[in-house]
Amino acid sequence: MLRVNNLSKTFTIHNLGAKEISGFRPVSFEVATGKTLALSGPSGTGKSSIIKCLYRTYLATSGSIEYTMANGETVNLVKLPDTEMVRLRQREIGYVTQFLRVLPRVSATEIVAGPLIGTGVSYDDAIQRATVLLRRLRIPDELLDAYPVTFSGGEQQRINIARAIIWKPRLLLLDEPTASLDKGSIEIVIELLNELRQQGTTMVMIFHDPDVMHALSDSIYLTQTIQEEECCECNR
Amino acid sequence: MLIKNPILTATNLTKRYGPGCAKCLEQTGPDYGRNQCPVCGTVIACAGVDLAIHPQEVLGVVGESGSGKSTVIKMLHFDIDADDGHVGLHTGKIETDNRVRNQNVLKFSSFGKRQIRNAVMGIVYQNPHLGLRMNISAGGNIAERLLMAGWRNVGDMRKRSAMLLDKTEVPISRMDEAPRNFSGGMQQRVQIAKALSNEPVLLLLDEVTTGLDVSVQARVLDLIRKLQQEMDVATLVVSHDLGVIRMLTTRTMVMKNGRVVEAGLTDQILEDPQHPYTQLLVSSALH
Numbered sequence: 137m138l139r140v141n142n143l144s145k146t147f148t149i150h151n152l153g154a155k156e157i158s159g160f161r162p163v164s165f166e167v168a169t170g171k172t173l174a175l176s177g178p179s180g181t182g183k184s185s186i187i188k189c190l191y192r193t194y195l196a197t198s199g200s201i202e203y204t205m206a207n208g209e210t211v212n213l214v215k216l217p218d219t220e221m222v223r224l225r226q227r228e229i230g231y232v233t234q235f236l237r238v239l240p241r242v243s244a245t246e247i248v249a250g251p252l253i254g255t256g257v258s259y260d261d262a263i264q265r266a267t268v269l270l271r272r273l274r275i276p277d278e279l280l281d282a283y284p285v286t287f288s289g290g291e292q293q294r295i296n297i298a299r300a301i302i303w304k305p306r307l308l309l310l311d312e313p314t315a316s317l318d319k320g321s322i323e324i325v326i327e328l329l330n331e332l333r334q335q336g337t338t339m340v341m342i343f344h345d346p347d348v349m350h351a352l353s354d355s356i357y358l359t360q361t362i363q364e365e366e367c368c369e370c371n372r
Numbered sequence: 373m374l375i376k377n378p379i380l381t382a383t384n385l386t387k388r389y390g391p392g393c394a395k396c397l398e399q400t401g402p403d404y405g406r407n408q409c410p411v412c413g414t415v416i417a418c419a420g421v422d423l424a425i426h427p428q429e430v431l432g433v434v435g436e437s438g439s440g441k442s443t444v445i446k447m448l449h450f451d452i453d454a455d456d457g458h459v460g461l462h463t464g465k466i467e468t469d470n471r472v473r474n475q476n477v478l479k480f481s482s483f484g485k486r487q488i489r490n491a492v493m494g495i496v497y498q499n500p501h502l503g504l505r506m507n508i509s510a511g512g513n514i515a516e517r518l519l520m521a522g523w524r525n526v527g528d529m530r531k532r533s534a535m536l537l538d539k540t541e542v543p544i545s546r547m548d549e550a551p552r553n554f555s556g557g558m559q560q561r562v563q564i565a566k567a568l569s570n571e572p573v574l575l576l577l578d579e580v581t582t583g584l585d586v587s588v589q590a591r592v593l594d595l596i597r598k599l600q601q602e603m604d605v606a607t608l609v610v611s612h613d614l615g616v617i618r619m620l621t622t623r624t625m626v627m628k629n630g631r632v633v634e635a636g637l638t639d640q641i642l643e644d645p646q647h648p649y650t651q652l653l654v655s656s657a658l659h
């Protein structure tokens with residue numbers, strides 16, 4: 137479903153005299169439909185940057201990302217027109233990090249239900265499903281209708297994860313979404329993500345905790361340290 | 373959800389103020405850091421701007437003061453005439469769509485343009501004086517717009533005005549008061565109610581929150597986001613404020629000296645800007 141060929145990223149910082157900073161060494165890997173791949177490697181090897189290239193938050197400098205869509209057509213995510221990429225993000229590709237982009241004055245259930253609304257699911261139904269999911273993640277009932285701006289880091293992360301999985305994306309990109317969760321919560325997240333796997337979601341993930349990584353991944357791709365001369369202060 | 377076909381496609385939008393000469397285009401733009409032709413003095417407010425707006429999407433235009441953002445929006449709303457360019461509409465709403473299809477609506481008569489504007493567009497200006505008549509009541513401002521869109525029944529118009537003011541969080545009790553008495557945030561909300569009154573397919577927002585207090589700004593933005601989702605209206609957001617762009621848009625175009633220097637998904641523009649100007653804009657907004 138996903139074939140990454142010689143993908144590389146170099147940042148050109150124009151304000152520093154067109155200084156070039158390497159994001160990661162060229163990577164190539166494949167993930168079959170329904171399989172999960174973990175990116176693993178020392179800090180600074182560009183794991184997050186690779187994931188951001190897959191989601192097109194970063195523009196890759198060279199190489200290709202061949203993605204086979206639900207309709208069977210294969211496209212190159214590096215070159216896909218913006219509006220097509222937006223469509224894929226709405227219909228097929230999800231992305232979750234450790235940071236919740238909190239929207240002011242939107243309740244927890246509404247944030248989680250958001251991706252479902254507009255996909256043919258009714259508002260009430262979407263809220264209902266969000267409620268069930270948040271309860272599974274042990275979000276206390278009194279927080280369901282509250283605004284997550286004031287929530288703890290761990291609560292916000294659970295809201296974030298719920299929002300990412302509620303719509304069952306075909307391809308889910310995960311960048312350390314459990315970074316500040318306690319053991320109990322992590323176990324629930326693993327359970328939920330494994331359910332998603334069983335239902336056929338393909339995943340590319342970064343998890344620092346080896347136990348979590350092994351519990352969720354079919355295979356592991358090792359990212360490598362950028363060579364001395366390419367090395368940089370950037371630690372994305 | 374984005375649908376493949378854009379509702380509006382604009383190519384080569386160009387507006388100049390001055391006599392113009394053969395050097396105007398090649399001697400201006402971001403490479404020179406100016407929009408005024410050194411040969412003939414003409415100001416190239418914008419040139420060669422291409423854009424497409426898809427149903428239900430929010431497209432942003434960001435750039436420094438004088439970069440040509442308002443010029444683009446005003447040409448799309450037919451407030452000013454373009455010197456060059458093509459605008460095609462595929463809204464599926466205007467009865468006259470057959471006549472509109474594949475036509476350059478910039479070339480329509482002012483009557484034709486007014487019809488299109490009344491049927492499918494809504495606009496909110498930075499300056500409420502441009503969008504509202506300050507001496508007639510808030511309800512009257514909206515009713516006036518409904519009249520232009522073909523409404524006739526006074527009772528119905530009043531009901532709809534009240535509904536819209538309620539939606540935009542303007543107390544209905546103040547419906548009969550003139551906006552001149554309102555706060556800046558309230559005036560913007562009346563403008564928004566007015567812009568939405570004809571159920572536009574395309575909503576144009578020019579610096580809607582500029583000049584408002586930060587807390588008022590946040591509330592107006594919340595309101596816009598809520599209404600945008602509820603009404604599924606395609607929206608063009610023009611702002612020099614990256615915070616506004618980040619909060620409201622999915623795609624963004626960056627303008628400088630009358631030209632588009634970069635366009636992309638909004639998160640990409642913010643996290644991996646390509647053009648030197650965008651990099652400067654993003655880094656100065658973050659620090």
Ligand SMILES: Nc1ncnc2c1ncn2[C@@H]1O[C@H](COP(=O)(O)OP(=O)(O)OP(=O)(O)O)[C@@H](O)[C@H]1O
Nearest residue numbers: 389407415417436437438439440441442443444612
């Ligand atoms: N009527 C006019 N006559 C002459 N020059 C004009 C006229 N209207 C606009 N301009 C010039 O065109 C350029 C673009 O103006 P525009 O209002 O589109 O900028 P903007 O990007 O909206 O800026 P701001 O962020 O300050 O609103 C500016 O240099 C402006 O001075």
Ligand SMILES: [Mg+2]
Nearest residue numbers: 441442443579
């Ligand atoms: Mg302006």
Ligand SMILES: [Zn+2]
Nearest residue numbers: 393396409412
């Ligand atoms: Zn000239």
